Amino acid sequence: MQRLLILGAGISGHTAALHAWKKLKGTHEVMVVSPNKNWNWIPSNIWVGVGFMEPKQVTFDLEKVYYKEGIHYRQAKALEIYPEGNSEHKKPCVLIEYTSEGRRGQQEFVEYDYLINSTGPKLNFNATPGLGPEHHSYSVCTYGHADETWKALQILINEMRHGQKKRIVIGTGHGTCTCQGAAFEYLFNVEYILKKEGVRHMAELYWISNEAELGDFGMGGMHIKMGGYVTHSKIFTESLYAERGIKWITQAAVKEVRDKELTYEDLDGVMHELDFDFAMLLPPFSGVGLTAKNKAGADITSELFAANGFMKVDGDYTPKEYDNWSPEDWPKSYKHPKYDNVYAIGIAFAPPHSISKPMKSKSGTPIFPTPPRTGMPSGVMAREIAFNICDRMLGNPEKATRTASMAKMGAACIASAGAGVLDGTAVSMTVYPIVPDFETFEETGRDLNFTTGEIGLAGHWIKHLLHHGFIYKAKAKPFWRLIPE
């Protein structure tokens, strides 16, 4: 019996575990190592941050699901990968450290035949002095953060009710952040809740972001056909900001956050101050800090991981100018080039470069979004890579040829802009491909028949439907496989 070891149980790791277990039908072992006790449907955390949902509505106990399904589970964090084994273990193995009650701090080597690294990101608040819930800004990256943020927002709303005007700043807390979509959703949900509470006129709302223009979202924006024109998302996004009375600052790298004040640098290298009463600023992401050693015990971390801590796979990591980027640079099999039983998916793989054009300020500060890897592509790559590994485990390596390049894959995304069942709105987008391909689609880099966007109440209903649908699927309830990634 062989073992597939999956590090991380987020959207990609959990999806891979369920699909692999279903396909292997108990003939081989699937083991998941995750430091978190709960599974979290992260896209709904923004609703926890505005009180529309409770943390328990976006989470469930992982152990119960894995126990029911027969998937082995260790509540632990991975520390070191030994892809060649070590002096005690002939087989490749991973050093893990338990985080569960009763075993906290205990370490153990877990052997594997195949490894999927789906550890997701480290929320790198330390990259900007003063950033994060432990310092001077809030976050909605985890359900715990979102819950704290909602408590702080309630206090602010109460103060506004008593006649105090407030400035709210929402956006990215560093020059190289990603996930602008999540901050965008939070901004518009805050705007919606302020209106509902009757205090919208007491708040000045600011968006601050490292995007070149509004509507970039880390993917260079997108063009859609509407009203007889092919129009860039910048136009639609600016329209929404103007409609809702939100001011915006783009091309900004937040350099420091202090008590009710932040400093940001623009592309001219000029520093600006912005004071605030409440700030929700996303951190940049990095790898979780895994290291690697060879059989002799020598450090080979740089062989497995890029400088940002994400795992190298089959992408083309040769440094290139923006004009020389190609869709072929993007990974297809997510397999490590040297260790062919090691894979990385979701946020854990190292992208070859950004999708948005890299920009630097005159003083050399990078100010551009790093590539987003949202739920749908993470789920699709998890399923395809899990199937490839299962075919190899089942002795059918010739079938293990599935690919999941982000340059050949589309994404559907729903960005909430107000959570009301009868008066809410959300932006519904489909993009194909995620990474623009200017060789195939010369004008805009994307297929305009598959790249669409619109705002309306229907989007909110769909987001709600997806929330329940994906949690149902993640709980592996009957017919879960009918729900697509």
Add this chain to the structure above:
Amino acid sequence: MSKRIPYGQNYYPPVPTGFTKWKRISKFWQFFRFMIINLKMLRMVRKH
């Protein structure tokens, strides 16, 4: 819509008319869009 300040940031972007805003939350129209958006998303899912 916020008050537009001539030559200010919010002066230039297009903003929706009352009819467009009504359509965005009209239950009848949005039910129709709900079906269409779902079909678009399913079409995307089938591409991979």
